[in-house]
Amino acid sequence: MFSEQLISTLKKIETPFYFYDTSLLQKTLFAIKDAADLFNYNLHYAIKANANKKILRLISKHKFGADCVSGNEIEVAIDNGFSASKIVFAGVGKTDKEINYAIQSNIFSFNCESVQELEVIDKIAKQNNKTVRVALRINPDINANTHQNITTGLKTNKFGIPITDLQYIISQKHSFKNLNIEGLHFHIGSQITDLSVFAKLCIVVNEIYNHFQDKNFKLNHINLGGGLGINYTKPENQIPDFLAYFKIFQKNLNIPQNVKIHFEPGRSIVGQCGYLFTKALFIKETNEQKTVIVDAGLTELLRPALYQASHKIINSSSFDIKEKYDIAGPICETSDYFGKSIELSKTSRGDILSIYSVGAYGEVMASKYNLRSIAPKYFSDTLLQESFI
Numbered sequence: 036m037f038s039e040q041l042i043s044t045l046k047k048i049e050t051p052f053y054f055y056d057t058s059l060l061q062k063t064l065f066a067i068k069d070a071a072d073l074f075n076y077n078l079h080y081a082i083k084a085n086a087n088k089k090i091l092r093l094i095s096k097h098k099f100g101a102d103c104v105s106g107n108e109i110e111v112a113i114d115n116g117f118s119a120s121k122i123v124f125a126g127v128g129k130t131d132k133e134i135n136y137a138i139q140s141n142i143f144s145f146n147c148e149s150v151q152e153l154e155v156i157d158k159i160a161k162q163n164n165k166t167v168r169v170a171l172r173i174n175p176d177i178n179a180n181t182h183q184n185i186t187t188g189l190k191t192n193k194f195g196i197p198i199t200d201l202q203y204i205i206s207q208k209h210s211f212k213n214l215n216i217e218g219l220h221f222h223i224g225s226q227i228t229d230l231s232v233f234a235k236l237c238i239v240v241n242e243i244y245n246h247f248q249d250k251n252f253k254l255n256h257i258n259l260g261g262g263l264g265i266n267y268t269k270p271e272n273q274i275p276d277f278l279a280y281f282k283i284f285q286k287n288l289n290i291p292q293n294v295k296i297h298f299e300p301g302r303s304i305v306g307q308c309g310y311l312f313t314k315a316l317f318i319k320e321t322n323e324q325k326t327v328i329v330d331a332g333l334t335e336l337l338r339p340a341l342y343q344a345s346h347k348i349i350n351s352s353s354f355d356i357k358e359k360y361d362i363a364g365p366i367c368e369t370s371d372y373f374g375k376s377i378e379l380s381k382t383s384r385g386d387i388l389s390i391y392s393v394g395a396y397g398e399v400m401a402s403k404y405n406l407r408s409i410a411p412k413y414f415s416d417t418l419l420q421e422s423f424i
């Protein structure tokens with residue numbers, strides 16, 4: 036996967052740690068930007084996927100906007116080179132303090148998730164003597180065919196305004212005196228690999244857009260969220276097929292040219308550039324199975340425990356015959372496994388295991404549970420420079 040020089044440098048670092056391949060990230064950024072530019076689509080990187088400063092700086096240099104889901108994310112985005120005029124702010128539970136902060140920061144748009152939230156933003160905007168731009172995050176009741184814990188667009192999920200409330204909002208438009216309701220927003224889930232789901236979304240978006248048109252309700256942008264999945268099974272140097280993704284929308288959306296189209300990708304940008312390196316501490320053998328206990332756990336990478344996610348894992352220290360192992364962390368939780376019955380080269384105490392595709396929803400979900408230390412991170416560009424010295 037990497038040069039021998041890099042691998043030998045990595046093996047000297049105290050585990051567990053995150054490692055980011057910045058050149059893969061750069062290639063991915065060029066790929067998505069080029070594809071989006073073909074269709075004049077606007078991109079907002081979803082900060083929550085990975086908010087480490089160096090990664091944010093690399094992304095903001097490519098002139099992305101940011102998709103934020105908390106006041107702190109807005110602050111971090113602005114601090115790391117994202118223009119406030121390209122920030123969108125979603126989330127079902129925005130506090131008054133966060134709303135105030137976003138208004139004072141002059142962000143591009145609130146993605147508003149309920150009628151009550153519209154009323155509160157209107158009130159706080161009035162106190163600030165401002166008119167703020169709002170997009171309605173609509174719950175389109177579409178099944179994203181992904182894990183239930185990352186499905187967001189079903190009517191039973193907490194996210195978005197139900198379609199049944201739209202009539203009321205349209206009729207009350209003029210009562211929200213300090214709001215410019217000028218966009219629609221949709222985000223139906225994450226790790227979506229069945230692209231036909233996005234075609235279905237387009238059909239609903241067209242219908243809702245037309246409904247607003249019929250009521251003389253002017254809209255100037257439509258935000259289609261994120262959600263494009265990545266290949267966790269064969270991750271090596273994978274750049275998602277952004278062109279195929281955008282083409283689905285270009286083919287199925289029936290929206291006038293003057294309405295701007297926005298996307299908020301997270302995972303598809305940063306997912307593949309991150310690795311978690313961990314050391315085998317003990318090999319427990321019972322009659323039925325062998326379990327490698329490693330020094331990283333759900334405190335470093337929560338996805339397997341939270342979403343039953345599987346990541347490719349290899350033993351970077353051994354080229355021996357393959358054997359099947361369960362791979363578990365040290366945390367006092369029964370769900371603290373990275374995989375069960377995984378083929379690894381014969382593994383011994385001290386071997387370094389590499390866990391792939393952890394760039395998105397990895398480091399950001401780290402916790403101090405069991406009073407663990409937060410794992411450090413390293414980047415390919417600076418590590419290589421250092422290892423030349």
Ligand SMILES: *Cc1c(COP(=O)(O)O)cnc(C)c1O
Nearest residue numbers: 081125225261262299300301302
């Ligand atoms: C999480 C999230 C995204 C990004 O989703 P990915 O699956 O990482 O692309 C985009 N928009 C909103 C509103 C989100 O909550």
